Amino acid sequence: MSPDLLVAGVDVGGTNIEVGLVSADHQVHGRAKANTPTGGPAEVLDTIAELVQSLGDRPIAVGVGIPGVVDQGRVLTVPNLQNWTEKVDLVDELGTRIDVPIALGNDANVGLLGEWVAGAAVGVRNVLGLWMGTGIGGGLILDGRPFTGSHGCAGEIGHMVVRQGGALCTCGRRGCAEAYAGRRSMRGIATAMVDAGRSTSLFAIRDEEQKGNLTSKVWARALDEGDEMAGELFDTAIETLGVAVGSVVNLLDLDLVVIGGGLAEKMGSTLADRIADACTPWMLQPNPDLQFVVSTLGDDAGVVGAATLGRALAVSA
Numbered sequence: 024m025s026p027d028l029l030v031a032g033v034d035v036g037g038t039n040i041e042v043g044l045v046s047a048d049h050q051v052h053g054r055a056k057a058n059t060p061t062g063g064p065a066e067v068l069d070t071i072a073e074l075v076q077s078l079g080d081r082p083i084a085v086g087v088g089i090p091g092v093v094d095q096g097r098v099l100t101v102p103n104l105q106n107w108t109e110k111v112d113l114v115d116e117l118g119t120r121i122d123v124p125i126a127l128g129n130d131a132n133v134g135l136l137g138e139w140v141a142g143a144a145v146g147v148r149n150v151l152g153l154w155m156g157t158g159i160g161g162g163l164i165l166d167g168r169p170f171t172g173s174h175g176c177a178g179e180i181g182h183m184v185v186r187q188g189g190a191l192c193t194c195g196r197r198g199c200a201e202a203y204a205g206r207r208s209m210r211g212i213a214t215a216m217v218d219a220g221r222s223t224s225l226f227a228i229r230d231e232e233q234k235g236n237l238t239s240k241v242w243a244r245a246l247d248e249g250d251e252m253a254g255e256l257f258d259t260a261i262e263t264l265g266v267a268v269g270s271v272v273n274l275l276d277l278d279l280v281v282i283g284g285g286l287a288e289k290m291g292s293t294l295a296d297r298i299a300d301a302c303t304p305w306m307l308q309p310n311p312d313l314q315f316v317v318s319t320l321g322d323d324a325g326v327v328g329a330a331t332l333g334r335a336l337a338v339s340a
């Protein structure tokens with residue numbers, strides 16, 4: 024197979040779907056982007072197919088990263104996308120729209136894969152990817168290979184319980200890290216605090232920035248401007264992630280933690296350093312070699328990682 028053949032990498036997020044044509048050296052050539060439809064799986068699949076077709080060159084395979092629980096590499100539930108209430112065999116369904124091999128992965132796994140082949144984690148043997156967004160995603164490289172577990176569901180650090188009987192999580196359970204550190208949960212807590220009489224600039228900044236939501240940009244600005252309530256919520260988020268990441272380090276003896284998502288792009292090494300500090304009290308023994316860095320590919324991590332999955336499938340087919 025010629026290395027010049029292009030694979031389409033698809034990064035499905037809560038707000039946007041991004042598609043790129045990626046060459047074997049992990050460079051992104053053509054790109055296309057659309058808002059993530061809110062009408063459920065069929066609309067999302069139609070949009071992916073349209074974006075891939077709009078790129079012109081026909082890819083040899085398509086890889087898709089999506090914020091859901093991927094079972095057996097094909098079927099998934101996607102609680103963070105609107106009106107996606109049932110399990111969908113995405114490989115079959117997308118296959119009826121695009122007639123090339125289709126690979127599927129969880130968005131955080133795929134994001135870390137992108138960083139591992141072409142970004143902050145190249146050549147590193149044991150890596151945790153921590154993706155801070157609407158939810159908290161995680162991915163793992165163990166012993167020099169991507170690790171997705173028996174059914175493709177590994178790495179769900181956002182649903183590690185950090186406080187037994189704690190806050191209600193988007194997954195319906197209590198005390199998960201995501202219930203304190205995922206943006207959707209943080210917006211819920213912020214709203215409840217405002218209802219209880221606290222003041223914050225978060226919602227005014229949201230309106231000023233003409234965002235429909237408390238995006239990472241809104242949080243970053245509120246923190247920058249010294250908003251007290253935003254600072255408290257963010258401190259809790261970081262402390263919570265420290266418990267989760269510290270526990271993972273104890274379990275897996277890692278070399279590197281890569282932090283991705285909008286806040287990582289906006290805050291850079293400050294965010295990585297804060298999470299590193301928050302882990303320290305929970306670590307069984309000091310690990311001077313353990314590094315904490317932010318993603319270097321930014322938004323491209325998902326597209327490059329998804330294309331890597333697609334290329335691996337095309338090569339093995």
Ligand SMILES: [Zn+2]
Pocket residue numbers: 181182192193194195196199201202
């Ligand atoms: Zn949860």
